[in-house]
Amino acid sequence: MKLGRLNHIGVATPSIADSIAHYRDVMGAADITEPFDLPEQGVKVCFVNTPTHSTGSGQADSRMNGTQIELIEPFDESSPINSFLEKNPAGGQHHVCFEVPDIATAREEFEAMGKRILGPTRIGAHGTPIFFVHPKDMQGMLTEIMETPKEAH
Template structure:
């Protein structure tokens, strides 16, 4: 397994609108995408794009708010009511190969491979197998570098 580009840091938040205000008004973010619902994953999502000097895509901050009472991030927010870092996401060129390699190393995959917020296949690796951090693995979106 070769480490790919970090695509985003996921932050669970109790209010996506309050988090957007924070990144815009306190952190000076100017490139904030429109929030959208991802009910199949139980979340509402908004991406904050960070700038770079190279013209390449910067790392994104993914704000995730529970979609409803069945959201998988509700447990996280119960323990962290103000929100906090939920996961880190790395890109791979081929999701099926990456999953096979993680499984061959004995890493626990959480659930099936599914389509994530970027419209590409993803899976999550258990934090106990990843130095304590829930890790999302995503196939590099077409057209990205």
């Protein structure tokens, strides 16, 4: 297994609208996507895009994409993040997501190491295959593994 790019940090929130206002008004975020529903995963989602890396000349380096903050709000009462929000009513960091070049190979490698995969590989919010690894096998962090989007390279 080789560590890939940190794609995003998932932040559970009781209100995407309130979180958008926070990132815009407090943190100065200027690039925030429109929220959309992912009922098959039980969440509403939007992305706060952080600035891309600058070369120092004021020009963005096109090889470096900014990491995203993925805001996730429960879609309904069956959402898997409801239990997280019961323990953390204000919301908070829910997971980290790393990219891999091939999701099937990564899953096989994690399983060979005895890491517990949570559920089947499925399509995530970026439209690419994902799976989650149990936090007890990842030093306490729920970890999403995502196949690198093909258009990113």
